Amino acid sequence: MSEEKLHISSYRSHLFVLAGLLLLTAASVAVTNLEMGPLNTLVAMLIAGTKAAIVLTWFMHLKFDNKLYAIFTTLVFVIFLLVLYVTFFDYSYR
Amino acid sequence: MEKHEEHTAHVHRDDEGDKLGMWLFIFTELLLFGMLFLMYAVYRYRNPVAFQLGGDxxxxxIGTFNTVILLISSATVAMSITAIQRGNKKQALILLGITLFIAVVFLVNKYFEWxxxxxxGFYPGSELLHELxxxxxxxxxxxxxxxxxxALHIIIGIGLFIYVATQIRSNKIHSTDYVWLENTGxxxxxxxxxxxxxFPLFYLIH
Structure with a gap:
């Protein structure tokens, strides 16, 4: 808890966020049945990424906390994506 | 933490530091799982058909069900923080109880699934896998x-919920000192x- 600017999220806002996450889950399951080839994976990961961002922003309170946490968290994901990119750069040319 | 005197403001407490520590731990966790996701990506790339058949x-x-209940439990633990901030001990305990219950249900599902x-015949070192x-x-x-x-993280979470619930019950966690609950959340x-x-990587993508 931060003493200076205490932000209390209402039950309502938490339930609203939950509804959004459940809708995205339903969309993710529904989309699986469409045949889109490699796009299926991309769409599934985009939906998962969106859900993750929602959890981080509201449930994990990044929106209201010291911006440092949000910056660090973004950096962790950027580092992961960079490592993923470099790894596939290697495997694609073997 | 000692809290005998009236002026609690002088007791050493660093909630922001506690939270920063929790976030640093979360980053190491993200990288731990990140490397596992990286392995998954590379092996899927090299064995697309087998991974597709495995996913089928x-x-x-059961995967969707567990996803839904886990999302609900995330909301209930977030709401229990709201309750404690408002000084509503009873609601905080009920919401934490629901979260704990869902965590156990998740594990029970996992047990039946595994x-x-x-x-x-799908287990490490099985003959079926050897043939496939x-x-x-x-x-x-x-x-x-x-x-x-x-699942190991779920089990640890269950332990944390039980500990935090007992702390709330004995008023050690309350509306002005709840960083334990926040970090557990x-x-x-x-x-x-x-x-x-x-969930999408193992159950959905094909």
Missing amino acids: ELDVF GAKIEY GHGTTLFFGLYYIMSGIH LYWHLVDLIWIFL
Whole structure:
């Protein structure tokens, strides 16, 4: 808890966020049945990424906390994506 | 923490520091699972057919069910923080109880899910996997390791919930000192966060 600017999220806002996450889950399951080839994976990961961002922003309170946490968290994901990119750069040319 | 005197303001407490520490731990967790996701990506890239067939073996219904209840439990633990901030001890305990219950249900589902797979012959070192080849073995190896480490986190979460609930009951966690509950919440959202990626990768994509 931060003493200076205490932000209390209402039950309502938490339930609203939950509804959004459940809708995205339903969309993710529904989309699986469409045949889109490699796009299926991309769409599934985009939906998962969106859900993750929602959890981080509201449930994990990044929106209201010291911006440092949000910056660090973004950096962790950027580092992961960079490592993923470099790894596939290697495997694609073997 | 000693809290005998009236002027609690002088007791050493660093909630912001506690929270920063929790976030640093979360980053290491994200990188731990990140490397597992990296392995998954590379092996899937090299064994696309086997991973597709492996994914078809998993039960989408049980996966979806566990996703839904885990999301609900994330909301209830977040709401229990709201309750404690408002000084509503009873509601905080009820919401925490629901979260704890869901965590146990998740594990029970996992037990039946793994049990069915093992009974069918999909387990590390099984003859069936040996016959099906390298790619399927890798898929199920990653499935057991990744959902297994995730389940271990659920078990640790259950322990944390029980501890925090007893602290709330004995008024050690209250409306002006609840960083334990907050950090437990952060931990639980991390567990949810990882499942958000595990679910489509193992159950949905084909």
